[in-house]
Amino acid sequence: EPEVTQTPSHQVTQMGQEVILRCVPISNHLYFYWYRQILGQKVEFLVSFYNNEISEKSEIFDDQFSVERPDGSNFTLKIRSTKLEDSAMYFCASSEAAGGGTQYFGPGTRLLVL
Amino acid sequence: RKEVEQDPGPFNVPEGATVAFNCTYSNSASQSFFWYRQDCRKEPKLLMSVYSSGNEDGRFTAQLNRASQYISLLIRDSKLSDSATYLCVVSTSGTYKYIFGTGTRLKVLA
Numbered sequence: 001e002p003e004v005t006q007t008p009s010h011q012v013t014q015m016g017q018e019v020i021l022r023c024v025p026i027s028n029h030l031y032f033y034w035y036r037q038i039l040g041q042k043v044e045f046l047v048s049f050y051n052n053e054i055s056e057k058s059e060i061f062d063d064q065f066s067v068e069r070p071d072g073s074n075f076t077l078k079i080r081s082t083k084l085e086d087s088a089m090y091f092c093a094s095s096e097a098a099g100g101g102t103q104y105f106g107p108g109t110r111l112l113v114l
Numbered sequence: 115r116k117e118v119e120q121d122p123g124p125f126n127v128p129e130g131a132t133v134a135f136n137c138t139y140s141n142s143a144s145q146s147f148f149w150y151r152q153d154c155r156k157e158p159k160l161l162m163s164v165y166s167s168g169n170e171d172g173r174f175t176a177q178l179n180r181a182s183q184y185i186s187l188l189i190r191d192s193k194l195s196d197s198a199t200y201l202c203v204v205s206t207s208g209t210y211k212y213i214f215g216t217g218t219r220l221k222v223l224a
Contacts, residue, residue, distance in 0.1 A: 031210065033210070033211070033212075035212075041216070042201075042214045042215065042216045042217065043152075043158060043201070043212075043214040044214070045211035045212060045213070048210035048211060050210070055210050056209060056210045056211055058211070089155070091157055091158070093212075098210055102148070102160055102163065103212060104160070105157040105158050105159070106157060107156065107157050108156075108157050110155075
């Protein structure tokens with residue numbers, strides 16, 4: 001069964017450093033997403049991406065965040081200058097269709113900012 | 115009012131019990147509804163979509179009441195492996211994002 005994959009599974013970084021989280025969406029999917037989940041809290045939407053551009057973003061997704069699809073398979077989330085409060089689990093998801101299309105989630109990257 | 119609201123639980127039930135979870139959503143323009151399951155420190159996994167007429171998948175039954183903006187999930191004959199957090203998810207037409215509830219934690223006891 002096709003699945004979304006993410007690397008790394010864990011990332012520890014110092015405050016102020018840049019991190020890049022990587023995702024490989026399901027191959028025939030066209031819509032890609034990043035969500036985050038702070039420990040003990042709900043899953044929160046960050047950004048959606050379609051046709052090589054951001055289609056929607058939340059208030060959390062400020063100027064320190066960026067997304068890119070550098071090639072035909074990878075989808076990345078870059079955090080430019082990490083803060084302590086960026087510590088969370090980051091989930092990538094993909095779907096065939098927009099809006100009500102079912103989103104399939106990757107296993108997540110646990111980011112710890114020290 | 116929270117966009118998607120769930121009782122956090124935990125619900126502790128014996129094996130074989132029937133348990134029901136409820137969820138309310140605030141945006142009447144919401145169009146798509148899902149139940150996801152999340153195990154500890156894992157990703158959300160789709161349990162089932164929720165359709166207007168209600169739908170069943172084995173031991174799981176989902177219901178939607180648009181007038182009351184209310185979604186439910188019923189689990190019959192609970193198994194130990196059903197222990198997890200159940201996430202109510204809502205999506206609105208014209209947007210791409212999922213809005214998650216905080217989840218309801220279920221523990222099925224032997």
